[in-house]
Amino acid sequence: MANTISAVPIADNEPPKSYAPNTEERDEVLEQYRDYYNNYLEVPLHIGGEDITTSNMASIVPPHDHKHEVGRYHLATKKHIEQAIAVAMKAREKWVALSWEQRMSIFLKMADLLSGPYRAKIVASTMLCQSKTVHQAEIDAACEFIDFLRFNVDFATQIYSEQPISSKGIWNRLEYRPLEGFIYAATPFNFTAIAANLCTSVAMMGNVVVWKPSESQMYSAKIIMDVFRESGLPDGVVNMVSGNPEMITDTVLNSPDFAGIHYTGSTEVFKGIWKKIGQQIQCYKTYPKIVGETGGKDFIVAHHSANSQEVATAISRGAFEFQGQKCSAASRVYLPVSNADEIIELLKKDIQSFKIGSPEDMGNFITAVIHERAFDRLANYIDRAKQSSDAEVIIGGKYNKSKGYFVEPTVILTTNPNYETMETELFGPVVTIYKYPQENWEDLLDLVDKTSPYALTGAVFSKDRYAIDEASKKLENAAGNFYINDKPTGAVVGQQPFGGARASGTNDKAGSPMNLLRWVSTRLIKETFVPPKNYRYTFLDGE
Numbered sequence: 276m277a278n279t280i281s282a283v284p285i286a287d288n289e290p291p292k293s294y295a296p297n298t299e300e301r302d303e304v305l306e307q308y309r310d311y312y313n314n315y316l317e318v319p320l321h322i323g324g325e326d327i328t329t330s331n332m333a334s335i336v337p338p339h340d341h342k343h344e345v346g347r348y349h350l351a352t353k354k355h356i357e358q359a360i361a362v363a364m365k366a367r368e369k370w371v372a373l374s375w376e377q378r379m380s381i382f383l384k385m386a387d388l389l390s391g392p393y394r395a396k397i398v399a400s401t402m403l404c405q406s407k408t409v410h411q412a413e414i415d416a417a418c419e420f421i422d423f424l425r426f427n428v429d430f431a432t433q434i435y436s437e438q439p440i441s442s443k444g445i446w447n448r449l450e451y452r453p454l455e456g457f458i459y460a461a462t463p464f465n466f467t468a469i470a471a472n473l474c475t476s477v478a479m480m481g482n483v484v485v486w487k488p489s490e491s492q493m494y495s496a497k498i499i500m501d502v503f504r505e506s507g508l509p510d511g512v513v514n515m516v517s518g519n520p521e522m523i524t525d526t527v528l529n530s531p532d533f534a535g536i537h538y539t540g541s542t543e544v545f546k547g548i549w550k551k552i553g554q555q556i557q558c559y560k561t562y563p564k565i566v567g568e569t570g571g572k573d574f575i576v577a578h579h580s581a582n583s584q585e586v587a588t589a590i591s592r593g594a595f596e597f598q599g600q601k602c603s604a605a606s607r608v609y610l611p612v613s614n615a616d617e618i619i620e621l622l623k624k625d626i627q628s629f630k631i632g633s634p635e636d637m638g639n640f641i642t643a644v645i646h647e648r649a650f651d652r653l654a655n656y657i658d659r660a661k662q663s664s665d666a667e668v669i670i671g672g673k674y675n676k677s678k679g680y681f682v683e684p685t686v687i688l689t690t691n692p693n694y695e696t697m698e699t700e701l702f703g704p705v706v707t708i709y710k711y712p713q714e715n716w717e718d719l720l721d722l723v724d725k726t727s728p729y730a731l732t733g734a735v736f737s738k739d740r741y742a743i744d745e746a747s748k749k750l751e752n753a754a755g756n757f758y759i760n761d762k763p764t765g766a767v768v769g770q771q772p773f774g775g776a777r778a779s780g781t782n783d784k785a786g787s788p789m790n791l792l793r794w795v796s797t798r799l800i801k802e803t804f805v806p807p808k809n810y811r812y813t814f815l816d817g818e
């Protein structure tokens with residue numbers, strides 16, 4: 276057998292397509308969207324290469340058109356989950372033994388399939404059932420997904436080449452073994468790329484996966500599974516199951532072969548899972564790795580030296596793109612009294628120009644929120660703000676769920692920096708502003724730091740370098756991704772590794788070598804070429 280150490284292709288960010296009128300990509304994605312809208316898709320469980328149907332199904336509907344069913348997904352029983360675990364463990368035998376070049380090749384092919392023949396499918400399915408505009412879907416489902424694959428291949432090979440030094444007469448080698456067991460990937464609705472990456476980053480390092488997508492992402496999950504298959508990912512390496520999340524999670528956590536969880540979603544669910552793992556620690560063969568990225572209460576802080584238009588634009592995009600359903604979305608904003616009215620006026624102009632409706636109309640900037648639970652929750656917060664003596668709704672505030680779950684982009688102004696919408700993650704198109712006297716800048720930074728349990732993203736706007744320096748220092752632990760004169764959203768794989776600390780997660784930085792290192796358990800091998808034949812230390816020789 277030939278022996279080589281291959282250099283992998285150098286990763287570069289996938290350029291987003293424009294989808295401007297009269298472009299080929301626009302026609303193609305619209306045709307695909309309409310095809311999906313007018314046909315009916317059944318999403319089976321996918322275990323060990325088999326499509327498994329069950330006697331129970333749940334509906335898939337576009338959030339912007341919720342009376343129109345576009346498909347159904349099958350619901351697993353406990354037996355199916357046990358089967359998925361057994362199949363994953365069987366597949367592990369061959370997968371761990373495959374050479375790393377063969378493994379990486381599968382993921383590089385996957386990236387090229389997504390860049391080409393699967394692009395319209397993955398983008399259209401994300402527009403249809405997660406209600407993303409074409410631009411947001413392109414950045415997520417095409418570019419970020421592709422970037423995760425290409426950059427992680429590059430990072431993985433860098434990791435493999437990290438080796439210890441060896442003194443004379445010995446050779447030290449580090450083996451980057453996959454974890455001993457299977458990994459559970461439990462993924463959120465809001466990023467198709469995250470759902471895919473939580474499986475592929477783990478599988479790339481030689482692990483096998485039981486994947487439970489969000490109930491609200493099942494349509495694009497099916498396309499992900501199709502592309503996994505077409506890229507040649509062997510059966511059983513990633514097994515997709517759907518159904519009651521609590522039952523699935525409990526069954527997975529009960530297995531002695533459970534070796535880790537790769538989770539993204541809300542904070543309380545993550546804390547619940549962590550607690551269950553702790554309670555069952557005696558049953559596992561190995562200490563499970565726990566990697567979770569969760570909620571945020573992401574801030575924009577403007578210094579009085581900031582440019583008002585730049586701050587307003589950062590709020591328009593940072594708070595309202597994808598209806599604020601990004602963990603990174605700006606949801607609490609601190610404006611100096613001196614500039615606040617001007618910034619709010621500019622923001623109002625932007626928001627009044629937003630077009631709202633279905634993503635099929637590519638002129639729309641705002642579409643629907645994901646489901647009725649999210650809609651009702653947001654409507655409640657808006658109603659409470661309307662009635663509060665601490666807060667007022669100054670822009671937007673209407674909502675309507677007759678056809679789709681539409682919530683107007685809403686701005687709340689509060690006089691109480693601890694008002695509930697300054698502290699709680701709402702995960703929707705609602706942002707709250709608090710005005711502070713500009714001379715209280717330093718106290719304000721302490722307030723920003725202490726207001727919320729989260730520490731995911733945050734941004735400071737200023738033209739004064741001393742103010743930027745103060746904010747960077749005082750807010751050191753308030754955000755895992757900190758932005759200077761930029762919105763707090765839109766991290767790009769390979770450029771801004773992403774993740775937060777405190778209640779926001781384990782901060783293992785998706786799209787970086789730091790994350791991949793969590794999915795290996797290293798073995799050190801020391802070989803001595805000429806072993807000693809005498810137990811005595813040298814200085815004792817002759818005694």
Ligand SMILES: NC(=O)c1ccc[n+]([C@@H]2O[C@H](COP(=O)([O-])OP(=O)(O)OC[C@H]3O[C@@H](n4cnc5c(N)ncnc54)[C@H](O)[C@@H]3O)[C@@H](O)[C@H]2O)c1
Pocket residue numbers: 461462463464465466469487488489490520521524539540541542544568569570571601602603700702731773774775779780
């Ligand atoms: N920090 C990040 O990188 C990041 C990225 C995306 C989303 N998020 C967070 O995700 C949340 C939005 O996503 P979501 O609405 O899909 O989150 P969610 O918590 O509802 O669901 C996340 C996953 O957990 C599962 N789940 C739900 N209830 C469960 C239970 N009781 N037991 C076990 N599993 C359960 C879901 O089925 C899904 O797979 C927000 O809080 C957002 O901030 C964080």
Ligand SMILES: N[C@@H](CCC=O)C(=O)O
Pocket residue numbers: 465466600601602603604763764765766767773
């Ligand atoms: N990585 C994305 C957010 C992902 C969470 O929803 C961003 O940086 O905006």
